[in-house]
Amino acid sequence: MSNLGIGTDEWVAQHEERLASQSPLKKLFARIPLWAKWGSFFLIAFLFGMLSDNQYLLRVGVNLALFIMLSYGLNIVVGYAGILDLGYVAFYGFGAYGYALLSSEQLGQHWPTYVTVPFITILTAILGYLISLPSRRLFGDYLAIVTLFFGQVFVQLVLASDNITFPWADDYVDITAGSNGIPGLDTFNLFGYIFDDIKDYYWLLMVIVLVLTVAIHRVSATRIGRAWRTVREDALVSEVMGVSVKRVKTLAFVAGATIAGFAGTIFAGMQTSVFINGFDLPLMVMIYAAIILGGSGSLAGALIGAIIMTILPELLRVPNYGAILFFVALLLTFFVLSKKFSRFLIYVVSIILIGFAFQLAMKAIGVTQANAEDWVVGFTGDLLKNWLFVPENRILWGNFAFILLLSLIAFFSIAKPIWKHVLLPFIGFTAIFLWEVRLIADVSTTRQLIIGAMLVVLMILRPQGLFGQTRVEIL
Amino acid sequence: MLKLSNISMEFGALKTLNDLSIELKEKEIVSVIGPNGAGKTTLFNVITGLYKPTSGSVKLGSQEMLGLSPAEINRAGIARTFQNVRLFLNMSVLENVMSATFGRTRSGLFSSALGLKRSRKEEAEVKEKAQELLKFFGTRLTGYRWDQPAFSLSYANRRRLEIARALATDPKVLLLDEPAAGMNPKETQEITEIVGSLRAERGLTILIIEHDMHVVEGVSDRVVALDYGVKIAEGDFDHVATHPDVVEAYLGKGSTATK
Numbered sequence: 001m002s003n004l005g006i007g008t009d010e011w012v013a014q015h016e017e018r019l020a021s022q023s024p025l026k027k028l029f030a031r032i033p034l035w036a037k038w039g040s041f042f043l044i045a046f047l048f049g050m051l052s053d054n055q056y057l058l059r060v061g062v063n064l065a066l067f068i069m070l071s072y073g074l075n076i077v078v079g080y081a082g083i084l085d086l087g088y089v090a091f092y093g094f095g096a097y098g099y100a101l102l103s104s105e106q107l108g109q110h111w112p113t114y115v116t117v118p119f120i121t122i123l124t125a126i127l128g129y130l131i132s133l134p135s136r137r138l139f140g141d142y143l144a145i146v147t148l149f150f151g152q153v154f155v156q157l158v159l160a161s162d163n164i165t166f167p168w169a170d171d172y173v174d175i176t177a178g179s180n181g182i183p184g185l186d187t188f189n190l191f192g193y194i195f196d197d198i199k200d201y202y203w204l205l206m207v208i209v210l211v212l213t214v215a216i217h218r219v220s221a222t223r224i225g226r227a228w229r230t231v232r233e234d235a236l237v238s239e240v241m242g243v244s245v246k247r248v249k250t251l252a253f254v255a256g257a258t259i260a261g262f263a264g265t266i267f268a269g270m271q272t273s274v275f276i277n278g279f280d281l282p283l284m285v286m287i288y289a290a291i292i293l294g295g296s297g298s299l300a301g302a303l304i305g306a307i308i309m310t311i312l313p314e315l316l317r318v319p320n321y322g323a324i325l326f327f328v329a330l331l332l333t334f335f336v337l338s339k340k341f342s343r344f345l346i347y348v349v350s351i352i353l354i355g356f357a358f359q360l361a362m363k364a365i366g367v368t369q370a371n372a373e374d375w376v377v378g379f380t381g382d383l384l385k386n387w388l389f390v391p392e393n394r395i396l397w398g399n400f401a402f403i404l405l406l407s408l409i410a411f412f413s414i415a416k417p418i419w420k421h422v423l424l425p426f427i428g429f430t431a432i433f434l435w436e437v438r439l440i441a442d443v444s445t446t447r448q449l450i451i452g453a454m455l456v457v458l459m460i461l462r463p464q465g466l467f468g469q470t471r472v473e474i475l
Numbered sequence: 476m477l478k479l480s481n482i483s484m485e486f487g488a489l490k491t492l493n494d495l496s497i498e499l500k501e502k503e504i505v506s507v508i509g510p511n512g513a514g515k516t517t518l519f520n521v522i523t524g525l526y527k528p529t530s531g532s533v534k535l536g537s538q539e540m541l542g543l544s545p546a547e548i549n550r551a552g553i554a555r556t557f558q559n560v561r562l563f564l565n566m567s568v569l570e571n572v573m574s575a576t577f578g579r580t581r582s583g584l585f586s587s588a589l590g591l592k593r594s595r596k597e598e599a600e601v602k603e604k605a606q607e608l609l610k611f612f613g614t615r616l617t618g619y620r621w622d623q624p625a626f627s628l629s630y631a632n633r634r635r636l637e638i639a640r641a642l643a644t645d646p647k648v649l650l651l652d653e654p655a656a657g658m659n660p661k662e663t664q665e666i667t668e669i670v671g672s673l674r675a676e677r678g679l680t681i682l683i684i685e686h687d688m689h690v691v692e693g694v695s696d697r698v699v700a701l702d703y704g705v706k707i708a709e710g711d712f713d714h715v716a717t718h719p720d721v722v723e724a725y726l727g728k729g730s731t732a733t734k
Contacts, residue, residue, distance in 0.1 A: 215588035233563035242578030
């Protein structure tokens with residue numbers, strides 16, 4: 001029998017050498033301590049609060065903070081514990097409506113803030129617990145459907161609770177005001193200090209986000225956080241290894257719900273009105289987009305995702321920023337697809353030539369041209385107005401271009417390589433045409449298109465999200 | 476230490492285990508062998524509470540295990556590994572082991588969030604314990620590997636990590652489901668030594684399912700052979716390996732007893 005002993009490992013021994021060959025930028029980033037990375041974010045937020053009096057920017061800051069709370073909460077439920085909860089946003093709505101009912105003329109209740117907020121937050125926690133009872137037995141898709149149902153039940157209940165008949169009341173009772181929403185809520189009033197400025201909410205939320213960041217970071221790195229992740233990875237093994245899976249799942253669910261409910265009360269106080277359509281699926285999708293974009297299961301990812309999903313739509317309100325993003329993205333796409341710089345130049349020149357050819361063709365068949373003042377929105381329009389032929393009927397031609405673009409892209413994806421080279425300049429031209437003719441003026445649609453496209457590209461290039469770790473399903 | 480009496484497990488008309496009784500004394504190493512489908516893994520699933528047997532009883536010491544949840548059974552002192560290695564692949568090596576201390580630790584949501592002293596102390600202890608356990612397998616699972624995700628490990632290292640994770644639950648009885656499957660002869664030899672030292676250093680009682688007869692011969696105090704859920708032979712390795720029923724179960728009727 002050979003004398004094996006218990007082994008040594010060469011791969012482990014060479015670890016230092018491999019580290020030395022990493023890129024210097026990566027090494028530098030790794031060397032910055034964690035508290036400094038987080039601290040810089042809060043420092044910027046702090047300085048901004050001290051220096052700025054811009055109401056609009058402060059409001060964006062407050063929305064951002066609320067969104068961070070929501071994505072932190074959802075990150076616990078989905079990112080850590082792997083519970084695919086599609087009804088999450090209902091807890092936010094529950095918190096907001098709870099605050100609204102106890103702080104307005106709707107029911108004639110005006111409870112003090114320091115009672116309402118804890119009371120409603122605890123109530124949300126209890127609701128979260130009750131909903132977790134049927135949910136915790138389920139996994140994946142089944143759970144998603146059940147929670148989606150709970151979310152929709154909340155919306156429908158609020159919508160329908162404006163005329164309820166009780167056996168003891170003669171008339172209809174209006175509890176939630178249905179789709180009219182509840183206006184005129186009391187703003188926060190903590191022991192005589194009235195939150196009459198958006199800045200008050202800004203500071204309050206900054207402290208809350210700071211506390212939550214520290215707390216969640218600690219929890220995720222220790223016993224409960226580890227248990228959440230084992231449940232996400234393999235609930236059966238987790239149970240066999242002594243983890244009380246049901247309890248741990250409930251804990252994640254309730255923690256997420258509580259944070260959302262708490263955020264809801266602050267939102268209602270800040271907004272001084274609540275409307276049910278603010279707590280429906282679109283917001284849910286945005287929060288999911290934030291944590292997926294940032295990297296599900298990463299606290300820094302939830303923060304960055306929330307920042308992107310809040311700041312980007314605001315930036316895209318300005319057509320010029322949207323235009324910059326669009327053209328940079330377009331050029332980058334072409335650059336990546338062409339692989340060679342010379343080929344890239346050929347593409348660009350072809351697009352320019354197609355533009356002139358299009359102009360000649362349109363004039364030849366006698367299509368009326370639109371006045372430049374009618375369609376030029378941003379600086380890109382100014383640059384392109386002598387090259388791009390814009391027909392007078394922009395809606396019709398824009399719709400044509402949209403269908404054409406989608407068909408071209410569809411063809412592109414199945415075409416032989418040689419045809420791809422031919423198709424690409426046409427795709428580029430159609431995209432620019434569509435952008436200048438329709439999209440740039442229609443900001444609300446464009447924003448969503450851009451965010452959607454960005455998500456698609458990011459998920460293909462980096463499926464784990466910006467800060468997420470590479471994951472495997474089965475190996 | 477661990478006493479299984481008259482266990483029957485039926486899936487509909489299929490009797491996977493049939494009136495099976497096995498008893499393990501303290502610090503004993505018992506191997507379970509048998510052809511594929513004999514009910515070996517089902518036996519493990521019954522002991523760890525994943526399956527509820529149709530009848531029978533499982534006792535750890537004097538405590539009845541049947542009716543307890545898998546987590547409760549684990550905390551009572553029974554840990555296992557899986558035939559098709561089931562690690563928490565997307566967690567680090569160290570975390571895999573640390574997570575298994577859940578049942579032995581107390582820190583809750585709030586004490587962790589507030590960073591209370593006892594919670595930090597417990598965390599440090601758990602970490603040290605996990606590192607200690609991983610050092611058991613030489614340098615392979617130490618150093619920078621602690622922070623590597625488990626999916627980056629080789630197959631053999633995954634099997635080792637799974638054993639370390641099971642040990643982190645502080646078991647009295649350890650169930651190993653084919654610990655040497657897929658290993659090369661050198662690694663198999665090492666597993667044999669590890670199983671032996673688990674008993675010598677940690678005083679564990681071990682029940683082991685294994686197809687590799689070198690391992691079975693090397694580690695077992697006693698061997699139990701199963702076929703179609705029925706115990707067909709029990710005794711020391713030589714007795715079972717040459718038992719005509721065992722030979723028949725593996726090779727079919729009329730085969731000569733060879734070793």
